[in-house]
Amino acid sequence: MTGPRAAILEILQAQAHPLTNAEIHRLLPAGGVNLATVYRAMALLEKLGMVKQFDFGDGAARYELVREGDDGHHHHLVCTRCAAIVELEECFPVEIQARIAARHQFQAVTHRLEFFGICPACQGAGTGMGGGQ
Amino acid sequence: MTGPRAAILEILQAQAHPLTNAEIHRLLPAGGVNLATVYRAMALLEKLGMVKQFDFGDGAARYELVREGDDGHHHHLVCTRCAAIVELEECFPVEIQARIAARHQFQAVTHRLEFFGICPACQGAGTGMGGGQ
DNA sequence: GTTCTTGCAAAGTTTTTGCAGATTG
DNA sequence: CAATCTGCAAAAACTTTGCAAGAAC
Numbered sequence: 001m002t003g004p005r006a007a008i009l010e011i012l013q014a015q016a017h018p019l020t021n022a023e024i025h026r027l028l029p030a031g032g033v034n035l036a037t038v039y040r041a042m043a044l045l046e047k048l049g050m051v052k053q054f055d056f057g058d059g060a061a062r063y064e065l066v067r068e069g070d071d072g073h074h075h076h077l078v079c080t081r082c083a084a085i086v087e088l089e090e091c092f093p094v095e096i097q098a099r100i101a102a103r104h105q106f107q108a109v110t111h112r113l114e115f116f117g118i119c120p121a122c123q124g125a126g127t128g129m130g131g132g133q
Numbered sequence: 134m135t136g137p138r139a140a141i142l143e144i145l146q147a148q149a150h151p152l153t154n155a156e157i158h159r160l161l162p163a164g165g166v167n168l169a170t171v172y173r174a175m176a177l178l179e180k181l182g183m184v185k186q187f188d189f190g191d192g193a194a195r196y197e198l199v200r201e202g203d204d205g206h207h208h209h210l211v212c213t214r215c216a217a218i219v220e221l222e223e224c225f226p227v228e229i230q231a232r233i234a235a236r237h238q239f240q241a242v243t244h245r246l247e248f249f250g251i252c253p254a255c256q257g258a259g260t261g262m263g264g265g266q
Numbered sequence: 267g268t269t270c271t272t273g274c275a276a277a278g279t280t281t282t283t284g285c286a287g288a289t290t291g
Numbered sequence: 292c293a294a295t296c297t298g299c300a301a302a303a304a305c306t307t308t309g310c311a312a313g314a315a316c
Contacts (some may be wrong), residue, residue: 036273043307057188059281104252106251110248111246113246114245194280
């Protein structure tokens with residue numbers, strides 16, 4: 001547990017939302033840490049449960065620090081226009097998930113869930129082209 | 134609407150579960166269609182609403198045919214050991230999603246949701262070592 | 267000094283793009 | 292014939308890996 005790892009954890013601690021490896025790399029002191037090292041660090045940190053991986057459907061993994069006394073399981077609302085992120089407290093109802101698991105006899109069932117929509121700031125701004133409004 | 138496109142739709146029609154572009158390519162008549170053409174066809178078919186994209190968290194997009202009178206929105210239960218897939222009828226409760234959208238003033242909110250677990254056949258077969266059935 | 271980690275560069279996957287030739291209507 | 296589509300090859304984006312030099316204890 002040393003060097004670049006600490007720097008990465010510091011970056012994550014200062015962030016409210018998940019970051020891609022490229023973003024983490026960009027935020028690290030210039031020329032400080034190699035991108036491959038970031039990938040390796042995140043894989044390790046995730047295995048240790050210190051970090052949680054999220055997937056917003058663009059082809060890049062995102063990581064968020066898991067805070068003390070929390071398992072890190074939660075979901076996000078992502079703006080499909082500006083990529084704004086809102087962290088949510090709602091989760092998929094446990095009873096329904098239990099029913100699904102039981103009916104199909106699956107064990108250790110979990111889920112991945114993210115919401116997408118258009119945030120207030122991006123509404124009424126046309127489809128992205130015209131200077132609409 | 135012609136050639137390779139028809140062949141791809143036929144492949145999808147015969148499948149109960151989503152396929153990756155590579156799988157579709159593999160299922161097409163040998164040497165028949167180029168992989169890049171599959172990618173382009175799937176992008177078009179999705180834009181036309183004839184196909185729906187899913188993401189199981191491995192880095193590959195999957196596509197499933199949208200049947201008549203259906204919007205194609207549904208979720209899956211995926212075995213993390215053997216990749217078996219079960220199609221689900223359950224969905225995230227609309228009232229809760231509406232509440233989330235309202236509270237954060239997002240419009241056109243949708244969600245991506247997939248479940249993961251260990252299927253009956255893979256249970257009790259060790260952590261992946263034994264000659265599982 | 268032994269072990270684990272890092273940087274660098276090369277390679278692997280998945281997906282996208284340019285362009286000329288073939289296909290469609 | 293005009294418009295679109297396909298194959299091929301190159302490239303892009305994200306991620307993984309090998310290996311020798313470096314850091315940690």
